[in-house]
Amino acid sequence: MKNIWLLAMLFLFLTACSNNSDEFENTKENEELQSLDVQFTIPESAEAGETVTLEATVTYGEEAVTDAEVMEFEYWNVKDEENTTTVDPINNNDGTYTAEVTFHHPGTYEIYAHTTAREIHNMPKKSITIDGEATAEHNHNHATHEETDDSHHEHAENFRMSFDQVENVQTSEKTKLTISPSLNDQPLENAEVRYEIIQEGKEKHEWIDATEEAGTYSATHIFPRTGLYKIVIHVTNDEGLHEHEEHIVEVTE
Template sequence: MRKRIWTILAVLALALLAACGSGDTEQNSDNAEEEIKELKVDFEVPKTAEVDETVQLKATVTYGDEKVKDAEEMEFEYWEKGNEDNSTMIESTNNEDGTYTAEVSFDKDGVYEMYAHTTARDMHTMPKKSITIGDGESSEQEDKNDDEGHDHGNNQAEGFGMHFAKPDSIKAGEETDLTVHLQMADNPLENANVRFEIWKDSSDKHQYVDAEETKAGEYSAGHTFDETGSYKMTIHVKNDDGLHEHQEFNLEVTE
């Protein structure tokens, strides 16, 4: 009798362990499904258009199989190729079905590049597209691109994207948040080493500020500019895969 009782207890213990293992497997499976979800943006832009023609920009935002109807940020940024410092940001219209749209027109021939800046589910992505307007690149644009080809920060690795969120205003003596978004092949570039190199136009003294990754592909640091005036800043990006990129920006510091 005692032997039978021990046998029954052993069987019950094995059954309990199997049930727990099954529960862990199901939980791990659920976690795996959660982990593989990605924020994706299908950015639609016509390849060509005429001068002054209305062009629709459309972004369809998904998170896994879910249509994102409540993105925290959805803005389009466009600029003439080779002149990213003079870009234009436009707000999108949320169509409440996972799509976000805006209309824009271009007043002269050229090749224009653009980002669809999207922040949702604590992630940021910025797919990049281009459009040719009219006859395409003007001679002025070609000359500018040729000149910039000898400047640092313009020959970027294929698929690499950098967007510096230039502050609306920078005041001397006050800490300014510096934030840059990085991506590779339309996915956030994570685990990179990012450093801001800052110097005043009239000075040879360079300051270096290391940034921290606050979200996937988003790197931030605080910096206080001591004096008013014109500054330059180079953002350096490296990672363990051999990536080494840098791009220069102009900043104005006021009282």
């Protein structure tokens, strides 16, 4: 009888050990499955001056990460590794984070997608080759609104700038910015129109080139955060015209 009890106890002990081992393996497998994954996609090449979209898809296991603590793109020319640029992307609230950048000089650029979420850091790196001739960097060629001496700018005689004021602007949605400038009561064609976008309390300025259609200049922008934004509209042409006008836009969720 004693031997039977000993055998029974040994069987129960081995079964418990086996169950604990299975639970450990399952826990370990689940931990491995619940890793932070960042799928970083960019084109292999582009032309100098062309807008390039950077996109990172962030998941934790099967869960889309919509609230990453840190998500930013950092890039540099491989021949000038000390000079890096960091860009904050737009959170599309579906696990994807996107940003648009323009490379003005040919060469090879390396880009990190710095991501921190669920107390894990992941930083995949990609490279892109930029072909063609160097293009002008408008951020350097155009003075920002703060750098101009005439903050209360008066337009040149007979120049008018009609801006379609935007309302109900929300984050992560495309907003169309449109102006119709005129000179001597005639639509101003073949001009260069750029929107300088400045969020209140931020030092970073974003520049957006508008496209023309019969004297009307439009561009779309996605505001990444709520708050007040100053939009400075710059209008220039080959005849030496350089006018600007500012507007305030409130962005809500």
